[in-house]
Amino acid sequence: MKAKLIRGFLVVLAGAFVVIAAAQLLKGNTLEYAASEGLLWAVISATVFTVARAYRLRKGQYCAVCGDLPPAASDASGQAVSSPRP
Numbered sequence: 511m512k513a514k515l516i517r518g519f520l521v522v523l524a525g526a527f528v529v530i531a532a533a534q535l536l537k538g539n540t541l542e543y544a545a546s547e548g549l550l551w552a553v554i555s556a557t558v559f560t561v562a563r564a565y566r567l568r569k570g571q572y573c574a575v576c577g578d579l580p581p582a583a584s585d586a587s588g589q590a591v592s593s594p595r596p
Contacts, residue, residue: 511567515560515563515564515567518559518560518563519556519557519559519560520556522552522555522556522559522560523552523553523555523556524552526548526551526552526555526556527548527549527552528548530544530547530548530551530552531544531545531547531548531549532544534547534548
């Protein structure tokens with residue numbers, strides 16, 4: 511579980527940094543300012559995302575988008591069974 515959270519944190523950190531820094535550069539700010547703002551808000555965004563994801567995992571709420579699917583149920587023979595959709 512920790513590896514998924516760390517990997518998710520790093521992915522969000524990198525993605526948010528690129529988007530935020532690029533937006534700052536497009537606004538005409540200097541590279542130093544864009545990088546510092548990008549890093550600051552990327553860390554904040556990645557932290558919020560990771561804390562929310564960890565909370566949901568602990569509660570047993572799985573995220574299909576994140577790839578956090580619950581373990582497949584199996585019948586007595588060990589074969590995976592599909593659960594009915596509500």
